[in-house]
Amino acid sequence: MLARRRQEVILDRVRAEGSVRVSDLVEHLGVSDMTVRRDIAELSRQGLVDRVHGGATSSQRRSSEEPGFAAKSSMQRTEKQAIGRLAASLVQPGAAVAISAGTTTVEVARALVDVADLTVVTNSPPVAEILYDPSRRDRTVVLSGGIRTPSDALVGPVAVRSLESLHVDHLFLGVHGISLRAGLTTPNLVEGDTDRALITAAESVVVVADSTKWGVVGLATIATLDEIDVLVTDSGLDPVARQVLAEYAGEVLYAPSEETL
Incomplete structure (x- = not known):
């Protein structure tokens, strides 16, 4: 899978779920931990996600946004x-x-x-x-x-x-x-x-x-x-x-x- 396509998948997961873990993406995409982290870093550079310890979260949280339990x-x-x-x-x-x-x-x-x-x-x-x-x-x-x-x-x-x-x-x-x-x-x-x-x-x-x-x-x-x-x-x-x-x-x-x- 090309890097662009992987990043689209990661972004879709973050938008749907609010956050995603590196370990889950490694299993889902069938690539290495390092590859996933590079993809997250690139999405973060573009301002599309926030990098956090162990994964990524949405960068478009509003002050009144209340994620479900x-x-x-x-x-x-x-x-x-x-x-x-x-x-x-x-x-x-x-x-x-x-x-x-x-x-x-x-x-x-x-x-x-x-x-x-x-x-x-x-x-x-x-x-x-x-x-x-x-x-x-x-x-x-x-x-x-x-x-x-x-x-x-x-x-x-x-x-x-x-x-x-x-x-x-x-x-x-x-x-x-x-x-x-x-x-x-x-x-x-x-x-x-x-x-x-x-x-x-x-x-x-x-x-x-x-x-x-x-x-x-x-x-x-x-x-x-x-x-x-x-x-x-x-x-x-x-x-x-x-x-x-x-x-x-x-x-x-x-x-x-x-x-x-």
Whole structure:
């Protein structure tokens, strides 16, 4: 297959799915890892895709664009799993935690399954589904009400009111984007209000976000960088972002890649 045709296939996949992994393209196209990376580099040079660690994402994201939960679940899966495990290690038995909606926070929930005596507050039906187990008498799961968004979050006045009187030890917060100018952002105005209610309820705010979120700006700001107590991300974060976050966030933890496990 000629390079031009390969690049057309890659671009079609990115436009349809929002992102694509190098490993999936190697299998689909039947070419080497290096060939796929050269094709992605060329598409990036033309401004058609954004290069990210392990693949490519659409370069035409709008600040109000809200990818669906299924689409986001396919992006940076390995990184999100590592981030989830590291973030969950911050939780001690007997804690009360809040978990916002998102595909990375789902990985936090999966990593918390074996932690004893937890109280979990969430506006994410998938998180509640993972952690609710009627046989676990030591675990309480509280699911907020609200209107369901494309990213599978329960948001709005009902969700905010249900969170206003609660107090938790840790909030695990997923975000659409992180930048120095805009802070933590979401493409959904109403979800921003709900996330701020979660922040107010938490003693410690733990943001879980893979490195591709850096530089992405959504429509609404949730919080500024100096409101982050702990950021858990992956080792793909670039040096400039590391320097900025080291200055503003309370603590930054880097989840190990597969190669270092």
